[in-house]
Amino acid sequence: MVQGTAPYTVVPDGSITTPQGFRAGGLHCGLKKTPRHDLGAVVCEVPANAAAVYTTNLVQAAPLKVTRDSLGDGRLRAVLVNSGNANACTGKRGEEDAFQMRASFAAAAGLAAGDVAVASTGVIGEPLRMDRVLDGIAKLPAALSADRAGADAFSQAILTTDLVEKTGCVKLEIDGRTVHVAGAAKGSGMIHPNMATMLGFVTTDAAIGSEALQRLLRTTTDRTFNMITVDGDTSTNDMLVAMASGLAGNRELTEDHPQWAQFAAAFRFICETLAKAIARDGEGATKLIEVRVSGAADEAAARAVAKTIVGSSLVKSAVFGADANWGRIIAAAGRAGVPIDPDAVDIRIGDIVTLERSRPIPFDEEAALAYLKGDTIVIAVNLNMGAGEAIAWGCDLTYDYVRINAAYRT
C-alpha cells in the first residue's frame, strides 16, 4: 500500500536497460512455432550484486538448479531466458541442457559460467531442442544493446501466453546520485504464488549488497508477486531475479542507510507494477481485480482473506459477468482459514457500499453494473476486527481462460 507522496519518479520511457550498466536483447531461435522471440538475456557490464526467490512448488524445473548454483556467491553478470519450453520434468537430460545453456552463453558473451543465471518458461515435460537453443545463444551477444530496443526484445522473448509486455522504471535521488530501479516480467497462466509465480527481472544501478538485496526482495515479494493469483496453480519455474550494478555511485544501501525507506518504496513500486500487470494480463482476463482487506486481526489474516477472495472462481466469474455478487465475497472471506466475525463485515465494490456490519445495504444496481463493466474492479472488505491490512490482485474468469487452457499443449 504505497501511500502519500512517492519518493521516486516514474520514468515513462524507461526499461530494464535504463539503470546504468545493463544491456539486453532477444531473438527467435525456434522454440516457439510462430516467429516470435523466444530467447533473451540481460547482461551487466560489471559484476552485479544479485538476489533471487524461487517457486515453492516441490517440483522445480532444471534452470532453477543452475541459477541457485550461479547465485551461490551473491553475484551475477547475466540472466539467460528462453520461452516456449519450461525444461521442467525433463530429468537428468534437462539438467544437463540447462547447465549447457549456461556454459554456452558464458562462452559466447565472454563471461564465467558461474556468472550466468538461467530461466525457462513454457511447456512442461518436453526436452529442449538444444540445436536451436545453442544456435540462438551463439547469436545472442550481438543482439544485446543498452537502448530501449534491446529491452523490448528481451521483454518479448520471455512471454508465453501473455498478451502484453510488462515493464516499469522509476528513478530517485540517493546520496545526491540518481538511482534507477527497473523491471520486466512475464506471467499469464499457472499464476499463483508462493513466490514469484512467473519470471521477473529487476535491474538497478544502486549500490546495494547482495544480502540486503535478498532481504528486500523477499519482503517485497510477499506483498507484491505473492499477492497475485490468476488460477491458483503455482508453476514449477517461477523465479524473480534482481541485479544491482552499483554504478549510480551512492553509498551502499543497507537497512541503516537514511534513504533505505525511499529505495525500498521504489523497489516495491516496480514489483507491484509488474505483479499487477501480470494479474491484469491473466489468461483470458478482461479486468484487473484488486481486493483491499482492512480491519483484520493481523497482516497475515488480511493476506489470507484478500487472496481467498481474489482467487475465488465464483467471485471471478461474477466480476466477468459484471454482477455485484457480494454474497460470494463474504462466503470466500468465511472460508479463508482465519478468524473473522461473520456479523461485522463491510463490503464495498468501487464506491458502492453493499454490506455494512454484515447487513445488506440496498444499492443502485445500474450504478454497480456500470462500475463492474470497467477494466479495474476494486473490492474493499473491512473485517472490523483489528489493524491488519493487505491488497491482493487477480483477474476475472472468462470463456477465454477455458479456451486457452483446454488447448494449450496440443
Next chain:
Amino acid sequence: MVQGTAPYTVVPDGSITTPQGFRAGGLHCGLKKTPRHDLGAVVCEVPANAAAVYTTNLVQAAPLKVTRDSLGDGRLRAVLVNSGNANACTGKRGEEDAFQMRASFAAAAGLAAGDVAVASTGVIGEPLRMDRVLDGIAKLPAALSADRAGADAFSQAILTTDLVEKTGCVKLEIDGRTVHVAGAAKGSGMIHPNMATMLGFVTTDAAIGSEALQRLLRTTTDRTFNMITVDGDTSTNDMLVAMASGLAGNRELTEDHPQWAQFAAAFRFICETLAKAIARDGEGATKLIEVRVSGAADEAAARAVAKTIVGSSLVKSAVFGADANWGRIIAAAGRAGVPIDPDAVDIRIGDIVTLERSRPIPFDEEAALAYLKGDTIVIAVNLNMGAGEAIAWGCDLTYDYVRINAAYRT
C-alpha cells in the same frame, strides 16, 4: 475405496423413502421463478436418531442455527428444505424466518418444533418471500408419501443449478433383518468441502444410536463429501443430515456390533455415490474426474495431493480439452503443501502410463485422446513414498461453468 465383494446390494429403484418409516414430498411454492419444486420435506413416523455435519465456512446461514438447535437431543422427526434462496447473510430477520419455518411446518405436520431440522439453498443475501414459504408449508404435509413419487418430488425440490437428481439406496442383512440405507443430495456450484459442501440427506431403518451415527457420519464425510470439489468455494449452507428410524428391528448398531463394518460400508457407499454424483453434475461439467493417490506418506498427505490435483483449474481445463497434460498434474502435486519426492512420481491417465519415477514415458496420443473424450477420467498418482492413499472427485472446467456463474444472480 470400497473393494472386494460388497456386503450390501444396490436397490435400483430404491429411494430415501425405501427405509421403513419415511415419507417425503415436494412442491412449488414460488421461490424459484420457473415452476419447479422449491420446498420439500422428509418425515419419519417415529422419532429418528439423527446426526449432522455442517459447513466449516465461518459465515453460516440461518437454517444451520435452527438445525443445530433441533438436533440438541440427537433426535429428529423431519427435515424441511427450500431451494431458490439460501437465507444466508440475512441477519436477524433471516434467523426469525428460519425459526418460523420450523414452527409452521411442525404445526402443519403435527410435530413438536424441536423435531424439525431446516435447510436452505440458493441465492445469498436476499430475504425469504415468507408469504410464499408459509403457503407452501401449509400444503406440504398432504404432499408427503412413502412411495417413489414422494421421494422424487423431494429430490427435485432441493435442486438449484443441478441438472440431475442425486439419489441412492442399498440393503443388507443385519441380525437377520433387512436394513436399508438411502440418500438424496443436491450440489453443483460453490462445491468445495470442508464438510458436506451441499445438502445431503441419508435415511436408514437400521437401529443405531445418535452418537454412533454422528461418529460414522463424520468419518464417512471425510472420505466422501469432503473429497469432492467443483470450484474450490465452500458454501455458507452446507449440511448433511442422517436419520435412522430403527424400524428394521436389528440389535442397536455400535462399533462393537459384529456387523458394524458391513453397515459402515453400506453407509459409505451411499455417501460416495451421492458425492460422486455431485462432482459429475458440477456446474458446466462434462466429465467426472477421479484422482487416486497412492504411496503417500500417510492418508492426510494423500488427501491433500488428491484434492489439489482434482481442484487445479489447469488440470480441469486440460481434461475438458481432452489433453493428457501430465505436467499440470505433477505441478499440482508439488504445490499440495505436503512432502513429495519430485523424482519418484508415477502418473497414469486411465491405463496410459505417462510418467514413471518422474520420467516422461512416450505414450499413444491417439489412445489418450480417445480415453479423455470419455465421461469418466481416472488419474492415478503413485508418490512411491509410503502407504497413504485417498481418492478425490471433481469435474472439468468448461465454458458453461463461466456462463452459469457470470449470470447467476442477475
